[in-house]
Amino acid sequence: xxxxxxxxxxxxxxxxxxxxxxxxxxxxxxxxxxxxxxxxxxxxxxxxxxxxxxxxxxxxxxxxxxxxxxxxxxxxxxxxxxxxxxxxxxxxxxxxxxxxxxxxxxxxxxxxxxxxxxxxxxxxxxxxxxxxxxxxxxxxxxxxxxxxxxxxxxxxxxxxxxxxxxxxxxxxxxxxxxxxxxxxxxxxxxxxxxxxxxxxxxxxxxxxxxxxxxxxxxxxxxxxxxxxxxxxxx
Numbered sequence: 001x002x003x004x005x006x007x008x009x010x011x012x013x014x015x016x017x018x019x020x021x022x023x024x025x026x027x028x029x030x031x032x033x034x035x036x037x038x039x040x041x042x043x044x045x046x047x048x049x050x051x052x053x054x055x056x057x058x059x060x061x062x063x064x065x066x067x068x069x070x071x072x073x074x075x076x077x078x079x080x081x082x083x084x085x086x087x088x089x090x091x092x093x094x095x096x097x098x099x100x101x102x103x104x105x106x107x108x109x110x111x112x113x114x115x116x117x118x119x120x121x122x123x124x125x126x127x128x129x130x131x132x133x134x135x136x137x138x139x140x141x142x143x144x145x146x147x148x149x150x151x152x153x154x155x156x157x158x159x160x161x162x163x164x165x166x167x168x169x170x171x172x173x174x175x176x177x178x179x180x181x182x183x184x185x186x187x188x189x190x191x192x193x194x195x196x197x198x199x200x201x202x203x204x205x206x207x208x209x210x211x212x213x214x215x216x217x218x219x220x221x222x223x224x225x226x227x228x229x230x231x232x233x234x
Contacts, residue, residue: 010067010074010131012138018046018078021064025073029125035157037121039114045078054115059083061108065142067126067135075126075135079112081148089118090154090174099149106150110143113154118176123156124163132159136167 015021023042030040038044047053054060060080067075085092088111099106112123126132143151153164155176165171186192193201 010069010134010138013066013068014142015064015066016062018042018049018062018064021066021076022073026076026125029073029076029127030122032127033122033125033157034159035120035122037114037119039117039119040078040121040123040125045114048115054080059086060115063142065135065139067131067138075124075131077112077124077135077139078114079110079139079142079151080115081108081146082111083107087116088113088152088154090152092152095150104149108146108148110139110146110148110151111154112139112152112156118155120155120176121157122160123153124160129159129163132163133167136163136169140167140169 018026021042023046026042030036049055049062052058054062059082061082063079063081065077065079066073082088084107085096096106114121114123124132124135126135140151151169153160153169156164161171182195193204196204
């Protein structure tokens with residue numbers, strides 16, 4: 001625990017489990033963001049943690065950086081110390097190779113992201129731009145104290161990106177493809193398949209049959225939260 005100096009003083013607390021953060025305060029902070037996401041909800045991050053999906057054994061060592069103004073959570077983020085680059089859906093193998101060629105260690109590195117979930121959304125939760133800037137400052141200082149090679153923020157919002165750029169972090173540009181239901185909207189999956197060539201329809205049906213024959217089932221749960229649909233990268 002320490003303080004970060006700014007227009008306001010925040011107390012920084014770093015914990016290793018989302019259970020150490022009040023769920024209502026975390027979700028209330030998420031609700032303040034211009035763009036929301038069910039995958040940044042406390043329950044989702046807690047499930048990743050307690051199911052051991054994101055843990056040291058899988059190469060995702062979790063930390064939660066939180067900034068407090070008295071008893072009020074002013075900012076927070078989930079950051080994972082990574083020993084590999086799997087499960088991020090961003091390919092930085094060239095960077096890892098460059099480090100190796102120069103005799104440097106690329107791992108461990110720090111990644112601010114939702115593990116195994118390449119869905120755009122807020123990564124730096126903050127009640128205002130000032131708190132977000134202080135969170136980035138605290139995040140960078142924490143990475144330096146851990147002697148990590150680098151800090152990566154993945155699939156963030158425009159607010160996150162702008163704040164990182166203002167703090168002097170480098171930006172990299174990638175493309176993510178999003179599927180949208182065409183107008184007039186497809187009423188079911190077969191209507192969508194009907195728009196494809198015979199060869200593509202055959203391949204998709206074969207793939208779906210293999211999943212079904214393997215006994216894999218998908219259960220869909222719909223989150224009751226307001227969520228803006230992110231625009232695809234261009």
